[in-house]
Amino acid sequence: MHVTVKAFGKINIFLDVVGKREDGYHEVKMIMQSVRLHDVIEIARADENAVFTDSLYVPNNRNNLAMRAALLLQEETDMPQVSIRIKKNIPVSAGMAGGSSDAAAVLVGCNRLFNLGLSEQALMRLGAEIGSDVPFCVRGGTAIAEGRGERIRSLPELPKMHVVLVRADYGVSTASVYKAILPTDLHPQKARFAELLDAIRAGDTPFVERHLYNALEAPSFRVEPRTEARKKRLLEHGAEHVLMSGSGPTLFGLYATEHAAWENFKKIRTLFPNVYLTSTCSADLVRSGVQIEN
Numbered sequence: 001m002h003v004t005v006k007a008f009g010k011i012n013i014f015l016d017v018v019g020k021r022e023d024g025y026h027e028v029k030m031i032m033q034s035v036r037l038h039d040v041i042e043i044a045r046a047d048e049n050a051v052f053t054d055s056l057y058v059p060n061n062r063n064n065l066a067m068r069a070a071l072l073l074q075e076e077t078d079m080p081q082v083s084i085r086i087k088k089n090i091p092v093s094a095g096m097a098g099g100s101s102d103a104a105a106v107l108v109g110c111n112r113l114f115n116l117g118l119s120e121q122a123l124m125r126l127g128a129e130i131g132s133d134v135p136f137c138v139r140g141g142t143a144i145a146e147g148r149g150e151r152i153r154s155l156p157e158l159p160k161m162h163v164v165l166v167r168a169d170y171g172v173s174t175a176s177v178y179k180a181i182l183p184t185d186l187h188p189q190k191a192r193f194a195e196l197l198d199a200i201r202a203g204d205t206p207f208v209e210r211h212l213y214n215a216l217e218a219p220s221f222r223v224e225p226r227t228e229a230r231k232k233r234l235l236e237h238g239a240e241h242v243l244m245s246g247s248g249p250t251l252f253g254l255y256a257t258e259h260a261a262w263e264n265f266k267k268i269r270t271l272f273p274n275v276y277l278t279s280t281c282s283a284d285l286v287r288s289g290v291q292i293e294n
Contacts, residue, residue: 064102099131140282195211
């Protein structure tokens, strides 16, 4: 018997850095959104723990967040050893929570496969020990994330929006981006955050697409100037509503209509080779991505 889990990626509709904490982490306020682009995780009982991926850029050892999730469950429960196979579709080190979503998929999948009886809240608490984005990836959908990103409050589901993702052929370390933050980068956007929340609750997708925000763009551009150059090139060629996701370097456009997304997709793919057309997805879709098979 094994379980197959879809591990959905995410984008940040809003990301603000509001200060630095005593523990060294930065305090953030985010609106996170699941997207349909996903990895596929297969988990089965095994004689010894093992993880396998089809990506050269993801470790096949306990440094893999998916394996760390399994090891944490084994510490907390009587879960047996497992084999984990990961088919990667989410870009690596791209600001889309690819590793975190894999870890969340292992937490959820193992809980179902082995009847561990852990609640979603318990899985989210365990996820926070692995990484800041893991709790959101356990729940999915549309949500506010605060603290270092681990405190999650679900929002009404955003009506379906269409997403054009532009993958870079390089990665950016999240830690290096946060280290590059300057005091001049910190301008809490309380009014903008409140306006976006009102728009999401009202289902006003045209407002959402025009008011995306990411305070990590400036420090990430300092770490990797190619990302800023790529964004400028997109805007110069007519791409609309372009933002960096997370700590980068993936860029995305978020569109209220399929037509607008398709028109921007056609422009963007003439400029860069790795362009994806996908859409937002609900928490219910994230939860339904678990299949147990004999």
